[in-house]
Amino acid sequence: MVPLSYYLILSAILFGLGTAGFLFKRNIVTIFMSVELMLNAVNLTFVALSYHFRQLDGQIFVFFVMVVAAAEAAVGLAIIIAVFRNRGSLNVDQMDLMKF
Amino acid sequence: MPAWNLTAILPEAILTVVGIVVMLLGSFSSQNQDRGCRTVTLMGLAGATVAVVAQRQHQGAFFDGMFLVDPFGIFFHLLFFLIAALVVLSSADYLQAEKLTVGEFYTLLLFGTVGMGLMASANDLILSFIGLEISSLASYVLVGFRRGVASSSESALKYFLLGSFATAFFLYGIALLFGATGSTRLTQIQEILRNVSGRATAGAAGTVLLPTPSTLSSLAQGPEQFPTALLGLAASLLFVGLAFKVSAAPFQVWTPDVYQGAPTPVTAFLSTGPKAAAFAVFLRVFLVGLEQTADQWSALLWVSAALSMFIGNLAALWQSNMKRLLAYSSIAHAGYMLVAFTAHSVDGTSAVLFYLVAYAVMNLGAFLVVTHLGNRGERYVEMDDYAGLGYRSPLLAACLTIFLLSLIGIPLTGGFLGKFYVFRSALQADLIGLTILSVVNSAIAAYYYLRVMVAMYMNAPERPVPLEPVSSSVGVTLFICAGGTLWLGVFPQSILRLAENAAQWLLGAG
Numbered sequence: 001m002v003p004l005s006y007y008l009i010l011s012a013i014l015f016g017l018g019t020a021g022f023l024f025k026r027n028i029v030t031i032f033m034s035v036e037l038m039l040n041a042v043n044l045t046f047v048a049l050s051y052h053f054r055q056l057d058g059q060i061f062v063f064f065v066m067v068v069a070a071a072e073a074a075v076g077l078a079i080i081i082a083v084f085r086n087r088g089s090l091n092v093d094q095m096d097l098m099k100f
Numbered sequence: 101m102p103a104w105n106l107t108a109i110l111p112e113a114i115l116t117v118v119g120i121v122v123m124l125l126g127s128f129s130s131q132n133q134d135r136g137c138r139t140v141t142l143m144g145l146a147g148a149t150v151a152v153v154a155q156r157q158h159q160g161a162f163f164d165g166m167f168l169v170d171p172f173g174i175f176f177h178l179l180f181f182l183i184a185a186l187v188v189l190s191s192a193d194y195l196q197a198e199k200l201t202v203g204e205f206y207t208l209l210l211f212g213t214v215g216m217g218l219m220a221s222a223n224d225l226i227l228s229f230i231g232l233e234i235s236s237l238a239s240y241v242l243v244g245f246r247r248g249v250a251s252s253s254e255s256a257l258k259y260f261l262l263g264s265f266a267t268a269f270f271l272y273g274i275a276l277l278f279g280a281t282g283s284t285r286l287t288q289i290q291e292i293l294r295n296v297s298g299r300a301t302a303g304a305a306g307t308v309l310l311p312t313p314s315t316l317s318s319l320a321q322g323p324e325q326f327p328t329a330l331l332g333l334a335a336s337l338l339f340v341g342l343a344f345k346v347s348a349a350p351f352q353v354w355t356p357d358v359y360q361g362a363p364t365p366v367t368a369f370l371s372t373g374p375k376a377a378a379f380a381v382f383l384r385v386f387l388v389g390l391e392q393t394a395d396q397w398s399a400l401l402w403v404s405a406a407l408s409m410f411i412g413n414l415a416a417l418w419q420s421n422m423k424r425l426l427a428y429s430s431i432a433h434a435g436y437m438l439v440a441f442t443a444h445s446v447d448g449t450s451a452v453l454f455y456l457v458a459y460a461v462m463n464l465g466a467f468l469v470v471t472h473l474g475n476r477g478e479r480y481v482e483m484d485d486y487a488g489l490g491y492r493s494p495l496l497a498a499c500l501t502i503f504l505l506s507l508i509g510i511p512l513t514g515g516f517l518g519k520f521y522v523f524r525s526a527l528q529a530d531l532i533g534l535t536i537l538s539v540v541n542s543a544i545a546a547y548y549y550l551r552v553m554v555a556m557y558m559n560a561p562e563r564p565v566p567l568e569p570v571s572s573s574v575g576v577t578l579f580i581c582a583g584g585t586l587w588l589g590v591f592p593q594s595i596l597r598l599a600e601n602a603a604q605w606l607l608g609a610g
Contacts, residue, residue: 008279015272022265031261038268045275053282058275061226061284065271068233072264075237079244079256086250095258097251098357098424 007048014041028083028090032076039069107155108162108169111148111177112214118144119210126203134202138192141206145185145213152177165285166224172602175453176220176380183373183460184213190468190577191365193568197476198363200245209369212238216377225274225284225389228381232270232345235374236263242369243362255361262344262354270341276334277389280327286389293331293392335390335397339404342385345378348438349407352431356415359427364474364481367423368467371430372460379437379456383449386441387606394444401442402534408435409541416548422470422481425548426463429507432545433459439538440522443529449603450596451521457595458506458514458588465581466503469496472574473567480565486552487559493567497556499582504549506585509542514588521596 014037021034043062050058084090106113122137122144129136152174159169188206195202215234222228240263244256278284281292344351359367386397412432419425433455440451473489473496474481490497506515519542526535570578588595 015268018268022261028257028261032264035261035264035268038265039271042268042271042275045272046278049275049279055282057226057284058278061274061278064226064230068230071237072233075240076260076264079240079253079260082244082247082253083257086248086253095254097254098360 004048004052008045011041011044011048014038014044026091026093028080028092031092032073032080036069036073039065105158105162107158108167110151110155111181112217114148114151115144115210115214115217118147119207119214122203122210123207124203126201126207129203134192134196137202137206138188141188141210142185144210145181145188149178149181152181161223165287166222166227167218168221168223170221170602171598171605172380172384173221175598175602176376177217179376179457179460180213180216180220180373183369183376183464184209186464186577186580187365187369187373189573190368190464190471192573193571194363194365194471198246200363205242205245208238208242212242212369212373216373216380219377220380222381222384223286225277225286225385228385229267229271229274231377232381233267235377236267236345239263239366239370239374242366243358245363245366249361251361252363255358258354259358259362266341266344266351269337269344273334273337273339273341276330276337280330280334286384289389290391293390297392331393332396335386335393336400338385338390339397339400342378342382343404346375346382346434346437347408347431348404348434349411349431350404352408352411352434355431356424356427359430360421360423364423364467364471364478367427368464368471371426371463371467375430375434376456376460379441379452383441383452383606387444387449398442398444401438402531405435405438405442405534406537408432408438409538410435413541413544413548417544419548420483422483422486422552423467425483425552426466426470429545429548430463432541433463433507435541436519436522436538439531439534440525442531442534443525445525445529446600446603446607447521447528448525449606450599451518451525453599453602454521454588454592454596455518457599458518458585461581461584461588462503462506462513462515465499465578465585466507468574468577468581469500469503472496472570473565475566475568483552483555484562485565486555488556488561490557492561492565496570496578499578500556501553502582502585504553506589508546508549512586512589514585514592517589517592 018034018038018041021037022031025031025034043065046058046062050056087094118140122140125140126137155169156174161168187209195205212235215231215238218231219228219235222231240256240260243259244253246252274284277289281289283289283292340351347355359371362370390397409432412428412435416425416428416432419428437452437455440448440455470481473485502513506513509516509519523535523538
């Protein structure tokens with residue numbers, strides 16, 4: 001059997017990759033995908049822990065996270081489209097209308 | 101008390117149904133049906149308020165302990181409904197002038213309020229998370245509600261990306277907390293941690309990564325079985341997620357941009373409603389769930405409180421845009437509330453609750469004046485546009501003066517007593533350094549609020565700024581906000597008693 005720590009380390013790495021992508025990527029859609037990667041890393045943690053504890057709470061949590069991620073994608077893509085229509089660009093460096 | 105009792109979520113149920121009705125009403129009726137939508141929304145909020153008041157007789161834990169009906173939750177529910185009602189009342193003119201779809205706006209506002217209500221009452225982190233997301237998703241859309249305006253959709257984008265980033269941290273924190281304790285129920289986590297620290301003898305830190313099923317059942321034969329490091333990591337991740345939502349430093353970067361680009365009534369809503377809801381979760385998670393680790397997280401809060409106050413106040417000094425100025429001031433006010441939170445006492449918690457109410461009325465009022473003066477397309481939101489307002493519209497200027505004085509913390513206003521309770525609780529908890537910092541900050545803050553007043557009463561206008569007559573709904577809301585601010589400053593007892601009751605319940609019975 002694969003030990004629990006392997007799963008936890010894998011999901012920590014995935015979460016880290018998502019964070020790095022969020023911070024360093026410049027395309028809005030890629031950034032959004034990085035957030036999704038982070039959420040899925042958390043899902044992996046939940047499933048692994050849930051299996052380890054022999055209880056279902058964690059797996060139920062995963063369903064809720066998936067639903068929320070889907071809702072978030074719907075809202076997020078709508079916002080991204082609105083931005084693209086207004087600005088004609090999907091580069092975060094150009095999102096600088098408000099400066100102090 | 102039955103575990104399944106739908107009356108526990110009656111307020112949320114009412115608001116959800118009313119929200120759907122308003123959505124249908126908005127899409128099936130012709131353009132000039134705003135009044136109908138508004139009436140239904142307000143009636144829904146009134147119905148939900150009645151339901152909450154009736155719930156006071158039926159307190160307890162529902163849905164297998166997931167949802168709590170307690171004084172703390174009831175306090176927040178009433179606050180949310182007040183905020184939502186004031187925003188609905190005050191946004192009517194704005195929506196009409198900007199030609200925005202009324203039905204959708206009110207629906208999103210109601211759904212956001214449902215999410216906030218769930219956050220305030222959640223005893224399970226699953227429910228906290230879902231409530232947080234419901235209210236956040238509604239806010240993302242509301243921020244980008246002026247679809248054709250580039251700055252509005254840009255701030256929606258920033259809010260959305262950073263918001264979901266923070267949510268991911270919050271979620272990872274929940275997962276690790278689940279890993280450390282084997283539960284997502286806050287009261288259970290509290291119990292487990294109490295047992296662990298109860299058995300903790302001289303410095304045996306955990307070397308075991310996770311509890312095994314056998315240790316879980318008879319929780320931790322010894323403290324050496326307990327994954328302390330994991331718990332610390334979980335607490336810090338939860339802190340990151342929640343600090344973002346209350347716009348506390350160092351996670352405040354999004355606030356000015358989002359507050360500036362959002363439609364002004366939405367900014368008013370964001371700076372009061374979702375912020376208060378995030379504080380509710382913050383308080384529940386850290387004062388109930390992670391109560392035993394207070395020594396560790398109070399240091400985090402200390403730093404965050406001090407940073408928020410300084411960053412907010414110092415950056416606000418240089419602002420010329422009113423919405424941006426109020427955004428920075430909102431960061432600073434989150435800092436004051438964190439000061440009371442750091443005190444970790446009944447007094448501190450009740451000070452946070454009282455401050456939230458006082459902040460809600462004064463800030464909603466200030467933003468309402470900004471909305472009204474902004475005129476069509478929010479053209480007049482610079483501080484120069486406020487020059488001479490004291491002569492052109494003495495009443496509006498007087499109202500804004502009340503709100504600004506309250507934000508400074510001048511006696512006879514709600515803001516003063518809010519700050520007073522915050523400082524008192526911090527002193528009682530021996531946080532002398534932090535109290536000094538917050539007093540210094542109040543003095544810094546006075547400068548930029550006074551600058552607006554100087555502009556209103558002492559400067560001559562540089563360019564003609566048209567002034568619409570104040571409609572009845574705006575007038576009523578202004579009156580409620582100004583009256584509420586003064587009332588809280590002169591007769592704080594009733595609200596304070598509610599806040600103390602809620603705080604006692606949270607820290608005592610929890």
